[in-house]
Amino acid sequence: MADTFDLVIRGATVVNHDGEGIRDIAIAGERIAAIGNLGPAKAVAEIDAAGLHILPGVIDTQVHFREPGLDHKEDLETGSRAAVAGGVTAVFEMPNTKPLTTTADTLADKVRRARNRMFCDFGFFVGGTRENVSEIPMLEKLEASAGIKVFMGSSTGDLLVDEEAALDRIIAKISRRASFHAEDEARLKARMPLRRKGDPSSHPEWRDPEAALIATKRLVGLAEKHGKRVHVLHISTADEMDYLRDHKSYATVEVTPHHLTLEAPDCYERLGAYAQMNPPVRDARHRTAIWAALQSGVVDVLGSDHAPHTREEKDHAYPDTHSGMTGVQTLVPIMLDHVNAGRLSLQRFVDLTSHGPQRLFGIRNKGRIAVGYDADLTIVDMKRTATISNAWIESRCAWTPYDGVKVTGWPVGTFVRGRKVMWEGEIAGSARGEPVGFLEGFVR
Ligand code: DOR
Numbered sequence: 001m002a003d004t005f006d007l008v009i010r011g012a013t014v015v016n017h018d019g020e021g022i023r024d025i026a027i028a029g030e031r032i033a034a035i036g037n038l039g040p041a042k043a044v045a046e047i048d049a050a051g052l053h054i055l056p057g058v059i060d061t062q063v064h065f066r067e068p069g070l071d072h073k074e075d076l077e078t079g080s081r082a083a084v085a086g087g088v089t090a091v092f093e094m095p096n097t098k099p100l101t102t103t104a105d106t107l108a109d110k111v112r113r114a115r116n117r118m119f120c121d122f123g124f125f126v127g128g129t130r131e132n133v134s135e136i137p138m139l140e141k142l143e144a145s146a147g148i149k150v151f152m153g154s155s156t157g158d159l160l161v162d163e164e165a166a167l168d169r170i171i172a173k174i175s176r177r178a179s180f181h182a183e184d185e186a187r188l189k190a191r192m193p194l195r196r197k198g199d200p201s202s203h204p205e206w207r208d209p210e211a212a213l214i215a216t217k218r219l220v221g222l223a224e225k226h227g228k229r230v231h232v233l234h235i236s237t238a239d240e241m242d243y244l245r246d247h248k249s250y251a252t253v254e255v256t257p258h259h260l261t262l263e264a265p266d267c268y269e270r271l272g273a274y275a276q277m278n279p280p281v282r283d284a285r286h287r288t289a290i291w292a293a294l295q296s297g298v299v300d301v302l303g304s305d306h307a308p309h310t311r312e313e314k315d316h317a318y319p320d321t322h323s324g325m326t327g328v329q330t331l332v333p334i335m336l337d338h339v340n341a342g343r344l345s346l347q348r349f350v351d352l353t354s355h356g357p358q359r360l361f362g363i364r365n366k367g368r369i370a371v372g373y374d375a376d377l378t379i380v381d382m383k384r385t386a387t388i389s390n391a392w393i394e395s396r397c398a399w400t401p402y403d404g405v406k407v408t409g410w411p412v413g414t415f416v417r418g419r420k421v422m423w424e425g426e427i428a429g430s431a432r433g434e435p436v437g438f439l440e441g442f443v444r
Pocket residue numbers: 064096155156181276277278279307308323324325
């Protein structure tokens with residue numbers, strides 16, 4: 001044990017692989033150095049965290065930060081400010097930027113832009129396409145590569161792999177777990193006339209449960225054929241959950257806070273196109289089934305799918321409105337409110353946001369509060385009641401679908417590799433985010 005630690009955080013309830021209990025945490029440099037009753041330990045700095053809970057840093061494995069090319073909506077800096085303001089310590093960012101992240105150069109460009117501008121640590125997904133199939137083994141190994149992401153149905157941007165033959169070639173080539181947006185493009189095209197002008201409540205009728213189920217079954221079938229690991233993003237239907245519960249050998253499952261929290265028709269009546277997402281928020285039957293899958297363990301991770309668009313882009317008449325909503329900053333408070341309401345335990349929340357990402361993506365040194373691991377910590381006050389507001393949102397587009405929503409459970413501190421980056425709502429220090437390291441990829 002070091003004689004003098006850099007920081008000791010005392011007296012909080014620590015939630016980790018060891019359960020839940022009052023413990024001190026000592027940090028030396030970027031790593032956790034000791035956990036337990038550290039009464040006599042000396043430290044350069046101390047924090048009294050009695051009454052608070054310390055969770056392993058929350059890892060949001062699905063965000064869209066829009067840089068390069070779409071920075072009128074968000075950029076890597078504003079997106080990462082939103083992340084740490086909401087208690088998130090690392091993000092995996094999506095490739096549907098301009099240009100698309102589909103080559104070694106475009107990935108290296110994102111890493112260069114992220115260094116000294118992002119407050120949290122980062123990985124970047126690389127888009128899998130017909131054109132880059134043969135380069136997938138190389139692309140999976142690059143610095144910060146979180147693996148391959150494929151859009152099977154079109155959403156924001158031009159990344160689309162809608163032919164089964166191309167999907168087959170991509171899945172044959174992957175060696176890490178790859179992530180998929182599963183909606184069937186042919187069915188989406190055929191059902192376009194079901195969109196009603198000015199009525200976003202027709203969005204889930206157009207992009208119906210069957211479109212999601214067809215694509216998810218096709219994807220899992222190919223994963224089984226090739227013996228490859230696939231991650232199905234933002235599952236939105238009861239039908240997919242029924243199917244996936246029996247196909248967990250190759251497929252892992254993500255759900256989002258908005259599919260757990262919002263429901264049709266209410267969300268479209270209250271929020272209009274601000275509730276418009278792909279895949280869509282659906283009715284109570286689906287939301288209930290998603291909760292049941294989360295509670296029974298079918299669900300592996302929570303991702304926010306933070307997908308900012310400006311108010312101007314949301315204020316057109318549907319269907320000329322963009323799909324997506326902010327979420328990285330509200331993931332922790334919205335889900336802690338669900339914890340306080342008894343819908344999941346705090347341990348299960350940690351399983352979904354730290355242990356789950358670590359297990360699925362083979363993240364090095366993160367996802368646990370354990371000696372030798374990165375000192376990434378999400379410190380929360382489970383008793384604090386606060387109201388989420390647009391004014392609190394750090395994202396460039398400055399709105400949240402939860403404006404005015406009162407929650408109990410709030411992020412009060414964010415530490416990334418031992419450095420305080422947020423405390424009581426203030427973003428602290430300079431941006432020192434680094435690429436996340438992976439067992440089967442880049443070693444940091
Ligand atoms: O609603 C969505 N918006 N779903 C996606 O898959 C993409 C995202 C975006 O980038 O705007």
